[in-house]
Amino acid sequence: MTERPVPVPVPVPACTLLHDGSCPLCAREVALYRRLAPEDGRVGFLDVSAEDGRPLPAGIDRRRAMARLHLITADGRVETGARAMLTLWQQLPGFRVAARLLRIPPLPWLLEIGYRGFLVVRPQLQWLARGGRSLRPAARTPPPQ
16 A cells, blocks of 8 residues: 655745846845745745746736735735835734834825835936946947958
8 A cells, every 4th residue: 555645735825025026126125025034935925027927916917016016915915015015024023013013004104105205216226226237238239340
């Protein structure tokens, strides 16, 4: 008689962060979150800039997900912007207290205003983070003949 392998349950993340991995600022922030995330799979990460054939969750548009932080909760709710950040922070040691404090009105509203302001200057900050280089490869000029 052969023994059947016992299936190991795969933890369902409490939340999944959708992020723009092509943004150097976002990549640094997400790297910090990955280091702090519990190893129990409570937090999932999905790079929406990677066009590797993996479909995005239903109802999520790639362009919008790259332009603004998105988070999907275990029950399927989609949160964006400052609200998404606070929900993520609730799962991360070291950020939990800040998340609780920043949920006290009117702080979420003020945090969202700050996040929207960041989105306005994000392209310039990305340019600076790349050392003044564009994301697009430089056009090659043909060699002289």
